Amino acid sequence: MAIDIDKIRADFPILSTLVNGKPLVYLDNAATTQKPRPVIEAITDYYSSYNSNIHRGTHHLSNLATEAHEAARKTIQRYINAEHAHEVIFTRGTTEAINLVAFSFGEAFVNPGDDVIVTTMDHHSNFVPWQMMCERRGANFRVVPFDENGDLRLDVYQNLLGEKTRIVAFNHVSNSLGTINPAKKVIQMAHDAGAAVLVDAAQSVQHIEHDVRALDADFYAFSGHKIYGPTGIGVLYGKEAWLDAIPPYQGGGEMIDQVSIERTTYNKPPFKFEAGTPNIVGPIGLAAAIDYLNGLDFADIMASEDSVLKYGRSRLLEIDGLTIYGNAQHRTSILAFNIDGVHHYDLGTLLDTHGVAVRTGHHCTQPIMTALQIDGTVRASLALYNTRDDIDALVAAIRKVLKMLGR
């Protein structure tokens, strides 16, 4: 059954606001998604009825808050099909999750002369932390390129893999090209070489398959704010055996077992990796977002997003001089383009005057821009509430801008 997008749109209050006097056409979902009413209400409800610190109180509110926080962990566990709730670690976002692994895995398993592999199409968040780790550990930073369509060069990847490879990190979906990488295959190849794998799922967990066990991911990271939840909360999934094997990232309260002047022993995962008072409401809001998704049919969401994406490509390509970046075999949610002779910053700024929100620039993926020999793109990115009407509004606004620019 097809999903009722009008009904879904009504659940997102912000979608009915005006921008510059025009109805908002929100096409910047890869940067962050809007929030449905249940998420907003879960946050308000937490602060208005049971705000309290968790895991330590003996009082009523503290128990309520702890229960809600831990129930959220289970909701997320089920959504990504993790085996255990304690394999779900709360972080600030994808970036912090990746930094955690780069640090802790690096400390335990990466030594001088070892190899760490990322890809040219990774976000700076899944690039720089590994570069830093390689510098710290004296390891080699290896990078898998992509081809002219935006598909990973698996042949090069195969050649880079070897017995020195300790870990491979790659994004399941590229935020600049929309490429869906063949995650199972990339992971299988790494495992065959004896390496661990981190999947950056920031742009995939909300759009496509997100089953960590089916993927056989060792680590899996995503951000709440890109899956209709609040900012400031993210998830690191790690297989139990890995979480037991790597040292903590930060020290402080909550992460300890026993502390003495001589020696400190650490708590078990997930708390071992959650030092200090955590973002308590974040997981509660994120769980509300996931419950909201669970109330819909995910296959329907994928089908709807895919149809809007295809429609968007064909409508955009009607525009003279427009080039789309990202022609990989499998794609999702991203329409990145430039128009001959028009600077992306100008196009983005002028689209805003028509109420159309897109992002412009290098999208935190400078290595991609370097490979494509451009300095940026205009990027329209979709979420479950986008429709063909949004695409029509985008195309109409582009035509108005081009006319104004005398083109």
Place this chain on the structure above:
Amino acid sequence: MASIQEIQGQIVDDFSFLPAWDERYAYLIELGQKNTLLPEEYRTEDNIVRGCQSLVWLHKECRQGEVFLQADSDSLIVKGLAALLLQVFSGQPAEAVIKADLTFFKEIGLDKHLSSQRANGLLAMVEEIKAFAAQCVGGAA
């Protein structure tokens, strides 16, 4: 020559005739195309003011304590913004440039380009002009 304050007032007046956003930008772009011209020899690596999304070339000269500027950008909007800066600052005494408070961007509703500083380098340009003016005071530089 009109003072920086007077020029800012004039710019605000000019924009006040254009209530719609697309008209404002159309006018801004027109200003940029008319009033920025940078000889090839000044398009040097040294003269680049780097924004995260667009490039600006800014050429500065100091003559008898006055600041003279030329600029260009690869973005039409940034070129327009640069043209406004030149209109306000170029030919002014260095001391006036240092002291100037740029109020007009806010009044004509284009201050978002200043606050999204990393994106377009406008703020970096203002800072660079002021730093240059500091060296130019009294005719040096």
